[in-house]
Amino acid sequence: MSVEKIKFGQLPDGRQAHLYKIKNQNSFEVCVTDFGVNIVSIFVRNRYGERKDVALGFDCLEDYFVNDGMFGATVGRNVNRISNAQFEIDGKTYHVPRNRGKHNIHSDKEHGFHKVLWDAEMIGENAVRFTYVSPDGEQGFPGELKISVLYTVTEGDGLIISYHAVSDQKTLINPSNHNYFNLDGHDGVKIEDTEVQILADYFTPVDPDVIPTGEMRNVAGTPMDFRERKSIGKDLLGQDPQLLIGKGYDHNFVIRDPHCGVRKMAEAFSKRQGILMEVYSDLPGLQFYSGNTIKEICGKGGTIYKERSGFCMEPQYFPNSINTKTFDAPVFDAGETYQATVIYQFALREEMTNDK
Numbered sequence: 313m314s315v316e317k318i319k320f321g322q323l324p325d326g327r328q329a330h331l332y333k334i335k336n337q338n339s340f341e342v343c344v345t346d347f348g349v350n351i352v353s354i355f356v357r358n359r360y361g362e363r364k365d366v367a368l369g370f371d372c373l374e375d376y377f378v379n380d381g382m383f384g385a386t387v388g389r390n391v392n393r394i395s396n397a398q399f400e401i402d403g404k405t406y407h408v409p410r411n412r413g414k415h416n417i418h419s420d421k422e423h424g425f426h427k428v429l430w431d432a433e434m435i436g437e438n439a440v441r442f443t444y445v446s447p448d449g450e451q452g453f454p455g456e457l458k459i460s461v462l463y464t465v466t467e468g469d470g471l472i473i474s475y476h477a478v479s480d481q482k483t484l485i486n487p488s489n490h491n492y493f494n495l496d497g498h499d500g501v502k503i504e505d506t507e508v509q510i511l512a513d514y515f516t517p518v519d520p521d522v523i524p525t526g527e528m529r530n531v532a533g534t535p536m537d538f539r540e541r542k543s544i545g546k547d548l549l550g551q552d553p554q555l556l557i558g559k560g561y562d563h564n565f566v567i568r569d570p571h572c573g574v575r576k577m578a579e580a581f582s583k584r585q586g587i588l589m590e591v592y593s594d595l596p597g598l599q600f601y602s603g604n605t606i607k608e609i610c611g612k613g614g615t616i617y618k619e620r621s622g623f624c625m626e627p628q629y630f631p632n633s634i635n636t637k638t639f640d641a642p643v644f645d646a647g648e649t650y651q652a653t654v655i656y657q658f659a660l661r662e663e664m665t666n667d668k
Contacts, residue, residue, distance in 0.1 A: 313337065313437040313467070320345050321373030327429055329373050332440045332463075339363060340469040340658065344384075348426035349442045349461050350376055351384035351491045353498075353612070356469065356658045359586030365499075366587065368492040368622040371612050377427070381492070381606055381617070385426035386461060387418045388487035389446065389453050390642075392564075392599060392631035395523045399634040401454065401482055401643060408452040415521060418490070420451040425459075425487065439464040448481065455481030455646065470657040477650040485650040486629045486642040492603060492622030495582035495589060499615040503603065503623050504545030510538035510578045510600060512565035516630055516639075517554055524631050526638045528566055536563060541581065544602055544623065560604035560620070564630050570596040574653050578625055583663055592655040593627035596640060600625055627654045 313336050320331040329347040343353040354367040368383045370376060379385065390408075397416040398407045408416045418424060430442040439462060446457040459477040466472065477485050494500050515536045516524040531537040535547035535555055548560055555561070567577045577598045578591045591598070601624040608618045633639035644650050 313465070315434045315437060315440060317434065320347070323347070323429060329429060330432065332432065332434070334438060334440060334463060334465040336438070336465050336467050336469065338467070338469055340465065342463060342465050342471050344440065344463055345373070345376070346430045346432040346442060347373060347376055348428060349386035349430055350379070350426055351489065354471065354491075354656075356587055357660070359660055359662070364495075364497040364585060364587065365612070366493055366495050366497060366589075368494065368498045368617055369612055379426065380421070381609065382418060382421065382426060382490045383492055383611070385418075385424075385490040386487065387490050388425035388459065389451060389457060390419050390484055390486045390634075391488040391490070391626060391628050392486075393417050393523050395521075395632050395635050399484065401484070406452055406454060413521060415523060419453075424451065426490075435462070435464075438466070453483055455479035455483040457483065457485065459487070461487075468657070469659065470655055473654040473656075475650065475652040475654075478647060479644060480646055482643065482645050484634050484642060485644050486633075488599075488626045488628040489654065490624060490626060492606075492624055493580065493589065494622045495580060495587045496584050498612060498622070501584075502620045504548060504620060505543055505583070506623065507541045507543050507581045507583070508538055508578065508600070508623075509541040510565050510567075510598060511576060512567050512598070513539070514566040516564045516566065516597075518557055518563065520557055522558055522562060524564060524636060524639075526636045528638070536565070538565075538578075538600075541579070548602065558604060561600050561602040562604060564597045564599050564628075566630075567596065567598050574655065577627060580623070580625070581661060581663070586660045586662065588659045588661045590655075590657040590659075591625050591627065592657065593653060595627040595629065595652050595654070597630045598625060598627055599631065627652070
């Protein structure tokens with residue numbers, strides 16, 4: 313195991329950003345920068361012994377200053393949607409940026425957690441802890457929030473992301489990571505052939521603005537049924553109203569056993585590479601996004617990313633839960649600790665295909 317710290321570029325104010333390469337004995341490697349705690353690369357060996365980088369991202373720091381697609385981003389304070397860009401806590405209304413029509417998505421895409429320089433500390437030979445203090449009123453959220461995110465690489469080819477946050481006022485806390493995966497490699501084919509299983513019997517349907525309606529709908533008989541593994545593309549281009557709204561999958565799934573701690577949520581598999589990724593977390597929901605609106609952009613190694621070049625699996629509290637009475641809202645009292653764990657576990661599976 314090893315952690316390597318290298319220079320990754322300078323911010324406009326002259327501060328130095330770094331890239332941390334966390335690697336195990338199997339050459340499984342996660343590269344993450346202290347600028348925004350953005351995942352830059354995840355290297356996994358395929359069945360042919362080749363190292364594949366399965367995370368979409370950029371080669372240089374300057375591209376992360378823009379990063380409209382939020383590749384690899386640590387999103388905070390709140391991931392996903394907030395209807396009408398406002399919410400109420402104890403009778404007081406708070407306003408956040410309107411950056412999705414009249415609504416809010418991912419708190420602040422221009423000045424969010426993924427656009428600030430975090431403090432970083434290497435922990436042993438296999439982990440890096442990133443910390444940031446978000447001042448009271450930043451992005452419109454109440455309270456000074458002290459947050460840390462610990463990235464740990466295991467000898468078993470797992471990435472563990474551990475969140476810890478405390479505010480000095482009652483506030484909303486719902487961070488997540490917005491990494492885009494392509495298990496055929498970030499420079500590989502589109503993700504339609506990737507097979508996915510999601511351990512959910514219900515999903516939360518959305519209105520025309522992609523805001524959950526508050527209903528929890530059974531997945532049976534719908535394209536949202538991933539209880540058995542199927543390819544992302546199998547139902548993707550159907551005429552289901554929910555798929556038409558999101559131009560594909562952009563939905564939250566109600567994962568089974570929400571109160572039992574860390575449990576398996578989902579898996580994704582590339583038959584071409586033999587790479588399996590399992591997702592575990594103690595959070596209640598999983599946002600599955602099939603990269604429907606990725607704008608054409610030049611990524612690592614000159615690769616042109618476009619729609620469905622990658623997919624996201626984001627454990628989190630349900631979208632707009634702060635404004636939805638039927639959902640558990642991630643509101644924490646002053647001094648109350650927010651803690652969450654997310655694990656992306658990689659392995660080889662010996663299902664074969666004629667394609668390489």
